[in-house]
Amino acid sequence: MNYFKWLGTTCVVLCAFSCSQEDIVETPENLTTTEITAPIAKRAGLKPIGSGVMMQAFYWDVPAGGTWWNVVNSKVADWSNAGIDAIWLPPASKAQNGPFSMGYDPFDYFDFGEFNQMGSTETRFGSRSELIDMIDTAHENGLSVIADIVINHNSGGASEANPYTGGNTWTDFNPMSGNFYRSATDFHANNVHNNDSGAFGGYPDLCHYQSYVQDWLWKNPNSVAKYYRDVIGFDGWRFDYVKGFEPWVVKEWKNEVGGFSVGEYWDSNVSTLNYWTSTAEASAFDFACYYKMKDAFMGNDLTALNDDMLWKQNASRAVTFVTNHDTDEIINNKILAYAYILTHEGYPAIFYKDYEEWLNKAQMNNLIWIHNNLAGGSTSILHVDTDEYIAKRNGYNNNGLVVYINNSDAWQERWVETNWSNTVIKDYTGNSSWEPTTQSGNWVKLQAPPRSYSVWSVK
Structure with a gap:
């Protein structure tokens, strides 16, 4: 709350009568x-x-x-x-x-x-x-x-x-x-x-x-x-x-x-x-x-x-x-x-x-x-530096995801290890048109546009 934005406080006397606590009924009429x-x-x-x-x-x-x-x-x-x-x-x-x-x-x-x-x-x-x-x-x-x-x-x-x-x-x-x-x-x-x-x-x-x-x-x-x-x-x-x-x-x-x-x-x-x-x-x-x-x-x-x-x-x-x-x-x-x-x-x-x-x-x-x-399961941070942040959700009743946040002024690319082997994945935000296939060891190269993000999961 932000009380300091109130328009002011003026205390108003509403009733000329008083009521003791003992007079209050348990159920409102x-x-x-x-x-x-x-x-x-x-x-x-x-x-x-x-x-x-x-x-x-x-x-x-x-x-x-x-x-x-x-x-x-x-x-x-x-x-x-x-x-x-x-x-x-x-x-x-x-x-x-x-x-x-x-x-x-x-x-x-x-x-x-x-x-x-x-x-x-x-x-x-x-x-x-x-x-x-x-x-x-x-x-x-x-x-x-x-x-x-x-x-x-x-x-x-x-x-x-x-x-x-x-x-x-x-x-x-x-x-x-x-x-x-x-x-x-x-x-x-x-x-x-x-x-x-x-x-x-x-x-x-x-x-x-x-x-x-x-x-x-x-x-x-x-x-x-x-x-x-x-x-x-x-x-x-x-x-x-x-x-x-x-x-x-x-x-x-x-x-x-x-x-x-x-x-x-x-x-x-x-x-x-x-x-x-x-x-x-x-x-x-x-x-x-x-x-x-x-x-x-x-x-x-x-x-x-x-x-x-x-x-x-x-x-x-x-x-x-x-x-x-x-x-x-x-x-x-x-x-x-x-x-x-x-x-x-x-x-x-x-x-x-x-x-x-x-x-x-x-x-x-x-x-x-x-x-x-897509955002199910535990979280693993895959890479972080001043301009880039990549993490994966490991999946729970879904395939999970990899999120790539890019805070720089240029496209960025990076190899990361996913949960998927030999699997076609795509960016569900539509910010990247890539549809790469993960390697047998789960690694794949991902990208993210400048001042933006991409979110990858199984196609």
Whole structure:
């Protein structure tokens, strides 16, 4: 997330009344059996998350005005046909900045654009019905839908006397949905816990050690997690700013409601990322890979790709990416970076603007096809120097591949050892017209065009 792009923060007093935690009922009114079973029925035939490629289906400051869910709805069929298996949505519930918010300043976890609070009824992205309709369309096209979960902090509470600080804090949350009222006791510091791993920007920091907070976030039948899953229809979770709370929170959420889970642990240290994934029992975005690709493709030194990354430590827990809504530093040679993550291990995520606006969609679709059909098995690096990088996937229920990335200004050729003996191979990108035959010892000469790549496999 990038909170510094917010349009401002103004705390709004929403209600003249208060409600004690003891007065809250366990099941929201108007929650019917049909509402719960409908999303479950529509999940039949979904592609397993991780079997294809993830689409980050937004960017920072998507158009306001409540149109974004409809934009996504219009694209999911094409994305599914291209080989996408899941879409990651921005935080979908009402936030402090209402119609202008990207959702990372959460106020009411149960308002998806149906209550007139925080300056609007709809969210920046649209209405609750438009969200559910879009999720239904995604499910009908075999796509899972990943929710962006922001539970480190809240925003938009009214001022109240705080016995734990001796002054007033913005910790009085009275959402119009009538669910998950919060007060000073639910934030740090309080009667049971002074702090956790980290607060952000001075915003009220939720205390996950409070049983009341745990109940409302994931444990109770009407918890945030179960409402997102059973009523709205989400299939997986992207946890925002997981440095701010302990990994057991993600683990308990996932164990309670299931679903693919990935954390935004923004750190380039591979050991730290690997520790977090093991402790949380969830995936993490491979920031180690991201920064090494930045060194390789922005710094013009492909030897950086030899360094350690999360996908090399634990590919099943690594979500690789070239850019996201927070950062877009790999600008030069960006298609080469996509050629890297879409031919290597890990679960690759592609960015909406890269796919829809900035890069060649035919090239992206070709790389997605290569990932889904050829990029199986373990990885062996065959050659790396400043300008050239060659690696092979050893195959798993497919023939595997050899990827040749060339960051120089001229065509390059190199002899490499493949997995194929006396076999005709071809470049599945179409960048090279060669169709060489491998020798009996598996060796073959390959080529790659300048500032480009080739991907070779059995013809």
